[in-house]
Amino acid sequence: MKGLAFSTLSLLCSRTDEEAMWRVKTHDDHHEFSRLVKRWEEPIRRLCTRMTGDPHRAEDLRQETFLRLFERRKEYQMTGRFSTYLWRIALNLCYDELRRRERRLEFVRDPEPGEAAGEASDSVAEGPGPDARAAQHEEGELVRQALDRLPEIYRTVIVLRHYEDMKLAKIAEILEIPEGTVNSRMAEALARLSRMLEPKLARRAGTGNQRSEVRGHEAEASRQESVNECEQAMILGKKRLVL
Numbered sequence: 314m315k316g317l318a319f320s321t322l323s324l325l326c327s328r329t330d331e332e333a334m335w336r337v338k339t340h341d342d343h344h345e346f347s348r349l350v351k352r353w354e355e356p357i358r359r360l361c362t363r364m365t366g367d368p369h370r371a372e373d374l375r376q377e378t379f380l381r382l383f384e385r386r387k388e389y390q391m392t393g394r395f396s397t398y399l400w401r402i403a404l405n406l407c408y409d410e411l412r413r414r415e416r417r418l419e420f421v422r423d424p425e426p427g428e429a430a431g432e433a434s435d436s437v438a439e440g441p442g443p444d445a446r447a448a449q450h451e452e453g454e455l456v457r458q459a460l461d462r463l464p465e466i467y468r469t470v471i472v473l474r475h476y477e478d479m480k481l482a483k484i485a486e487i488l489e490i491p492e493g494t495v496n497s498r499m500a501e502a503l504a505r506l507s508r509m510l511e512p513k514l515a516r517r518a519g520t521g522n523q524r525s526e527v528r529g530h531e532a533e534a535s536r537q538e539s540v541n542e543c544e545q546a547m548i549l550g551k552k553r554l555v556l
Contacts (some may be wrong), residue, residue, distance in 0.1 A: 330395035338386045349395075350379050356477070357403050363472045364407040365414075366461040374410060380401045393486075400487045404469060414429050452514075459509040467502035470495055 317508060328336075333349055336342040361371035375519050381402050460468060469488065473479045481499075485492040 331391050333396045334386070334389055334398075335391055337383070338389045341386075346383060349382075352378070353396075353399060357399070359405055360400070360472065360477065361407055363460070363476055364404070364465075364468060365410055366457065366489065370410065374403070374406050375405055376434045396486050397483075400473075404487070408465055454512055455513050457507075459506050462509065463502060463505060467505060468499045468500055471506070474499060 328345070330349060330352070333342075333345040336345045337349070340546050354375060358371055361374040361378070362368050365371055365374065372505040378399070382399060385402075389395075460471060463471065470484060473484045473487070474481070479487075481495050485495045488495070
């Protein structure tokens with residue numbers, strides 16, 4: 314009897330996510346659903362935080378993602394990976410949130426003639442800098458501010474690639490677009506990020522090294538290699554930004 318119980322427990326623990334979700338679909342298996350939530354709630358929360366820039370709203374979106382997953386359990390098909398299905402649900406909720414936010418801004422914001430949206434965003438991003446003890450986190454904060462200003466199609470590929478460490482093929486599968494389109498969006502996203510980050514990173518380098526002509530030349534060289542600069546900043550941001 315003990316051997317049978319152990320064998321049954323081993324079988325349950327060895328189920329793939331796809332098999333677990335299939336039991337949720339066909340048997341309303343709450344145990345398997347709870348196991349899926351426990352495994353995936355942190356990656357989904359992390360994704361929603363980086364897509365929206367709002368940890369509190371991201372927590373709501375995390376809960377909405379799993380609520381939506383259970384509500385639509387009958388639509389699940391085992392022809393694809395469970396993770397792809399789940400990422401799509403979370404991303405669609407994030408897109409809805411960003412669009413609602415944009416609509417709200419349109420009602421409360423009435424820019425003066427000649428004022429560009431990018432200029433308004435720059436003024437927000439240029440808040441007071443961190444004190445000396447928090448200076449080591451400044452690159453991560455700059456990256457987060459720049460990421461929040463990217464259009465959603467570019468923000469998505471950056472978050473999935475640089476923060477979730479997904480391969481381009483996986484991103485293409487989730488977004489249901491060709492891998493070449495992912496590549497082009499990634500290149501455009503990095504170019505936009507570099508244009509936003511380049512002046513701020515250059516100012517940081519110049520401020521900290523006014524007495525060093527050599528460092529001044531390094532700052533100038535970094536401006537000539539903007540995409541590399543941006544990718545380095547992304548790495549720093551990934552390590553230092555605590556969401």
